[in-house]
Amino acid sequence: MPRVIFFLPTISGYMDRVNLLMEASDQIEHMTLIVGSLDRPVDCSNHQNFEMIEIGFKRRMRPLNMWKSSRIAQNILREQDADVVHDTMGMLYPLFRKKNDYPQVRFVTSFFILFGWRLSHVWNKYNTFRLLTASSTAMMYPNRWLERRMAQLADHVVLQAPGLIDHLASDVPSTRNKTHVITNNVNAEFWTPSPQQVSNGQLNLLFVGGVDHSKGFFVLLDTMAELRNRGVDAVLNVVGKPNSIAAKQIQESIQRLSLEDTVRFQGRVHREELREIYRSADIFVYQTVNDGSPRVVLEALACELPVIGSTHPGIEVLDSEKRFIAFSDFGDVKIIVEHVIDFLRNREGWRQRAILGRKTIETEFTSRAVAQQYADFYTAIVSNKIRSNNSGRTD
Structure with a gap:
């Protein structure tokens, strides 16, 4: 059975993935998680x-952190041996450059956000200077360079939805024949429905995530204005902060649409508080052209919350038969509004869909279910049942 080295930057930001790795370790010989910062306790x-x-990351010292991460992984390879090195965030790039020194090791990388796709299809309406000088987007170009290098060096690439393979291959064509899909996961034992139904007179719509045009936030503002025009008493609760490029435009749009009392922002919250926010909402609305497979959608579904989502590969993979997520094309305010009106007319039907969503999470997307996919994948690549078409060149 395989021995795996896996990298994550923190514990607190990736708790559900840590749970997945612990579950996967039960199906393989050994799992070593090297983590930038042990910023919360883990019972393993x-x-x-x-x-x-x-590892002991230093803030704002990425090159040093990359070197430290690679050095620790390299020491494990020398002293304890391993069959698979699995990178995320490109932090093991120095080690990947030396992969030819370890011919028996399979080098794997995962991409949760595709920076090449972002720059060419999402942020292309902004000029390069503006992106490089805005704090929220300044790292996109270096990240795209690193993404390309890691994709070229890796023996195998893992993405979270089939539709994302074309997105990555449009920027790095050589990845098409070495990319594998393993879906995102969620801890369904933590993200659970409210023990009792909460209801109030005002419709509570919820958005969680980064706040900019790529997450459809301006679409949600137009949706709220149209709902008001149709006599719907609703509020939009937002857990997230506008980025530096979008902040001014968002404030201007809220004022122009007279939504000051309708849109309510909250900053970063702990996961326990976020769970209560999901539980108290009526509908989770999420539009994106920018994500991998957004975990917030999984969390909302696990909390038995009705979801309206865009037809993005990372959301469609969660409900390929369209049984419980209400889909709309990105930016289609009319369809989103019609979904909300339908919810008000048929709450019981939407509740049943939400129950089905929760059941699907429990069977297909729990940490244990997805951990088995990882264990099977590691076993297959080590036994050469899955071969890489990578040339192995590191120049």
């Missing part, structure tokens, strides 16, 4: 094949 006492090693 029930997973004997799992261990964590803290």
Whole structure:
């Protein structure tokens, strides 16, 4: 059975993935998680094949952190041996450059956000100077360069939805024949429905995530204005902060549409508080052209919350038969409004769809279910049942 080294930057930001890795460790010989910062405690006492090693990241010192991450992974390869090195965020790039020194090791990388796709299809309406000088987008060009290099060097690439393969291949064509799909996961034991139904007179719509045009936020503002025009008493609760490029335009749009009392912003919250926010909402609305497979949609579904989502590959993969997510094309205010009106007319029907969404999460997208996919994948690539078409060149 394979021995795996996996990288994550923190614990607190990736708790559900940590749970997945612990579950996966039960199906393989050993899993070593090297983590930039052990910023919250983790009980792994029930997973004997799992261990964590803290790297000790320094803030705003990415090159140093990359070197430290690679050095620790390299020491593990020398002292304990491993069959698979699985990178995220490109932090093991220095080690990947030396992959030819380890011919028996399979080098894997995962991309949760595709920066090449973002720049060519999402942020292309902004000029390069503006993107480079805005704090929220300044790292996109370096990240795209790193993404390309990691995609070229890796033996295998993991994405979270089939439709994302074309997105990556449009920027790095060589990845098409070495890319694999393993869906996102969620801890369904933590993200659970409210024990009792909460209802109030005002319709509570919820958005969670980055706030900019790529997440359809201006679409949601137009949706709220149209709902008001149709006599719907609704509020939009937003858990997230506008980025530096969008902040001024968002404020101007809210004022222009007279939505000051309708749109309510909250900053970053702890996951326990976020769970209560999901539980108190009526509908989760999420539009995106920018994500991999957004975990917030999984969290909302696990909390048995009705979801209106855009036809993005990372959302469609969660409900390919369109049984419980209400879909709209990105930016289609009319369809989103009609979904909301239908919810008001048929709350019981939407509740049943939400229950089905929760059941689907429990069977297909829990940490345990997706962990089995990872364990099977690692076993297959180590046993050469899945071969890479990568040339192995590191120049």
